[in-house]
Amino acid sequence: MTISITDPVLSTQIFIVIFSAVLLASAGKRKNAEFFSNEVSQELKGLAILAVVFSHIGYFLVTDNRFLFPLSIMAGVGVDIFLLLSGFGITMSSFAKNISIKQFYERRLLKLFIPFWLVIGAFFLMDFFILGKSYDLSYIMRSILGLFPHADLYTDLDSPLWYFTFILFYYLMFPLVFRKKYYWLSALIIYVVSFGLVKYESNYFWRVVHLYKLHLLAFPLGIALAGLVFNREKLGRATILIKKTFDNRIIRYVSLAGLLLVSVYFAYNSGVGGDPLNQELISLLVTFAVLGIFLIKKVDLKLFYLFGVYSYEVYLLHWPIMYRYDVFYKVFPAWLATILYLILFIFLGWFIKKLQEPARKNGQTEGAPVFIR
Numbered sequence: 037m038t039i040s041i042t043d044p045v046l047s048t049q050i051f052i053v054i055f056s057a058v059l060l061a062s063a064g065k066r067k068n069a070e071f072f073s074n075e076v077s078q079e080l081k082g083l084a085i086l087a088v089v090f091s092h093i094g095y096f097l098v099t100d101n102r103f104l105f106p107l108s109i110m111a112g113v114g115v116d117i118f119l120l121l122s123g124f125g126i127t128m129s130s131f132a133k134n135i136s137i138k139q140f141y142e143r144r145l146l147k148l149f150i151p152f153w154l155v156i157g158a159f160f161l162m163d164f165f166i167l168g169k170s171y172d173l174s175y176i177m178r179s180i181l182g183l184f185p186h187a188d189l190y191t192d193l194d195s196p197l198w199y200f201t202f203i204l205f206y207y208l209m210f211p212l213v214f215r216k217k218y219y220w221l222s223a224l225i226i227y228v229v230s231f232g233l234v235k236y237e238s239n240y241f242w243r244v245v246h247l248y249k250l251h252l253l254a255f256p257l258g259i260a261l262a263g264l265v266f267n268r269e270k271l272g273r274a275t276i277l278i279k280k281t282f283d284n285r286i287i288r289y290v291s292l293a294g295l296l297l298v299s300v301y302f303a304y305n306s307g308v309g310g311d312p313l314n315q316e317l318i319s320l321l322v323t324f325a326v327l328g329i330f331l332i333k334k335v336d337l338k339l340f341y342l343f344g345v346y347s348y349e350v351y352l353l354h355w356p357i358m359y360r361y362d363v364f365y366k367v368f369p370a371w372l373a374t375i376l377y378l379i380l381f382i383f384l385g386w387f388i389k390k391l392q393e394p395a396r397k398n399g400q401t402e403g404a405p406v407f408i409r
Contacts, residue, residue, distance in 0.1 A: 038096075039362065041370040044103035051104065051371035062338035072265055076330050077125065078344030079337050080117055083326065085347040086340075087114035088196070089354050089381075093374065096189050097358055103370055110303050112315070115199065116254040116323040118347075122203060123223075123258020124265075130214055131266045140211040148207060151388050152182065152200060155352040159193055167360065186243040194356050198244045205230070206255050219263035223256040230255075249312040253320060282332045291332060298325040343378075346385025353388075354381055 041047060068075050087110040094108030095101050101108070126144070135143070156179055163169040171179075171193065178184075179193060187198035209229065214222045234248045241248070282288050302322045307315040343350065357380070358365075364373035364380075 039098045039365040039370075041098050041100060041103055041365070044098070044100040044370065047370040048102065048104055048107075050369075051374055052107065054371070054375065059337060059339045062340075062342075063335045064338065066334045066336050072124075072331065075336060075341060077121055079340040080121060080327065080330055080344065081347040082337075082340035082343030082345075083330075084114035084117035084121075085343055085350050086378075087111055087117075089350065089378075092189075092196070092355055093358065097365075098370070104374070106300075106304065109306065110322070112250060112306065112308075112319045113303060113322045113326065115251055116319050117326065118199075119203070119206075119251055119254035120258040120261070120323060120327070122206065123255040124262045125258075126207075126210060127214070127219065127259045127262035128266060130211075131216060131262070137211045141208075144207050148200075148204065149182070150392055151349055152352060153180070154388055154391060155349075156180070156193060156197075159353075159356050162361070163193070184244070185241050187247065189355070189359070194352070196351060196355050198247055199351070201241075201244075202248060202251070203255075214259075219259060223259040223263075226259070227252060227256040246312070250316050250319065253316060254323065257320070288332055288334070292329055295325045295328045298322070299329070342382060346382055346389070349385035349388045350381045353384055357381075357384075 066075075087107075090104045090107040091109070091111030091114070094104035095111075130140075160171065160176065160179075163171075175193075179197075182197075182200050182204045184192070184197045184201045186192065187195040189195045206226065209226055213225045213229075230248075230252050234245055234252060282291065299322050302318050302325075305318075306322075307318050354377075358377060364376045367373070368376065
């Protein structure tokens with residue numbers, strides 16, 4: 037059920053003030069100076085999942101989309117950040133380790149599926165025992181396999197899981213085509229295959245193909261970016277020059293301001309509803325602008341980092357909880373309900389990770405975040 041709220045503009049202003057205050061309080065001097073460190077990756081993931089959650093609230097959960105505007109306008113960018121980081125992380129890991137295709141699938145797919153099965157299993161049971169809602173066997177079996185050919189926010193078990201099918205495809209394809217020496221070619225092959233499948237698929241996934249079309253470039257670009265970063269020593273003096281340039285405080289501040297301006301302008305003028313390729317390119321422009329901001333800034337943002345650690349779990353569980361099992365928006369002001377949900381999602385993310393500890397201790401999965409490495 038969608039939620040009606042009173043005074044969405046004021047509620048948004050209150051939320052932004054509180055959220056900004058907490059974000060600034062969580063800021064501290066950057067501790068890890070390594071280029072594209074794990075801290076930066078986690079912070080980007082945190083920003084991405086918050087963008088997705090805010091968009092789902094502002095445009096689909098509440099009846100007035102002025103609530104959480106403009107925080108709610110970057111869902112597409114959030115998806116592209118996840119895909120870019122996923123392609124980047126999985127490639128960097130493959131550069132560093134030599135593992136067989138079988139080992140790759142055992143490690144990566146378990147990391148992908150274990151929390152996923154925990155969450156959808158809980159929702160199937162909750163829907164049945166609490167809401168009296170049942171699903172046919174074919175839907176349940178298809179869901180267990182990670183196949184979601186439609187994404188109805190109001191009738192599906194968990195509509196954001198269209199993305200799970202998308203990333204699962206990349207995970208299945210990556211070890212088959214990736215070659216360290218020819219990472220550019222690997223990225224190109226993955227793009228061409230995914231483009232071909234999306235272009236000519238007209239049966240099973242026709243109801244979500246329009247979503248795939250908006251994000252085809254991000255994962256291959258992540259592979260290419262990882263190749264450049266891993267081999268950056270080959271760039272020699274250029275790498276040193278870039279580092280010295282952004283060590284200059286004035287240049288860094290001007291660059292940050294420029295990248296922020298680009299991010300805000302094109303996030304607002306995103307081309308939504310227009311040509312899919314144009315929309316995809318604008319989203320990627322904002323994605324790389326945001327990436328630039330996070331790479332050259334000299335502070336750690338622990339709030340984003342916290343949400344980054346639990347981003348996969350928050351992605352899996354946030355929509356059904358807010359839409360079908362809402363308690364906060366029915367009782368509290370919208371700004372307070374949103375804060376309470378963010379706290380709840382962190383707690384549930386921590387709980388899901390704790391449930392996976394026996395598997396990690398037995399060596400069945402690695403502890404690295406699913407979207408990154």
